[in-house]
Amino acid sequence: MTAYAGFHEVCSPKKGEYVFVSAASGAVDLLKNRFGFDDAFNYNEEHDLDATLKRPIQYFPEGIDIYFDNVGGKTLDAVLLNMRTHGRVAVCGMISQYNLDQPEGIKNMMHIMFKRIHVKGFSFYDYHHLYPKFLDTVLPYIKEGKIVYVEDIAEGLESGSAALVGLFKGRNIGKQVVAVAQE
Structure with a gap:
């Protein structure tokens, strides 16, 4: 629910925009083969995340318009290099950082200024009041099989x-x- 509400509130996606979502690292086969995503990768298995994001150039030919971040760290750092001017970043989690003694720093912060990227963090508490609307919207899609979880x-x-x-x-x-x- 947090992801759904926050994504729409923070990013206001429009048809034709290029969206990159970072989330659980172990679901590559599930995302590509069962859910039909164009591409997926496990950020823990990639040595050069910047090159990985450039690999599927057909998916981000002019850069990433919207980045939904649940990972943080090196992934966020690489995405900033690949964002489009006036892109939007919704930060919902930083799973790669939670259990580190010393969280990783972000080296590419200057791209936020150069590309005029809007970055906004949010939490479940920000959108809890929208839970009934979320259920009204999503449950019919689940019943119709249009959303699979x-x-x-x-x-x-x-x-x-x-x-x-x-x-x-x-x-x-x-x-x-x-x-x-x-x-």
Whole structure:
């Protein structure tokens, strides 16, 4: 819900714009083969993220218009090099940075000024009031099969710690859920 509301509020996407979304690192096959994304990569397996972002030039021929960031760190740094003038960045998470003793610095901040990029961070609390509208919009699409979601379910409270650690290491695919009891 946070991602949906924040993306639309912060970025105001328009038809024809080029959007790059960073999220879970372990879902490349799922994104490309099941959900039909044009391309996907695991940022943990790429040695040169700038080159990786330039690789699918047919997807970003003039740069990235909108970047939805859930990763931060080196990925955000590389994306700033590849943003289009007047691009928008919505920062919803920084999963690559949460458990580091020393978070990575962003070296390409000057591109925010040179390219006049709008960067805005947001949190669940900013859009909680839109939850009913979100459900009204999304639930029909889920029922029609137009939106598909994936849950990675860990069984039992005793598996909660391992599920949490796996979340930060990119081991889960989809929304991580810990099932503590059957209905």
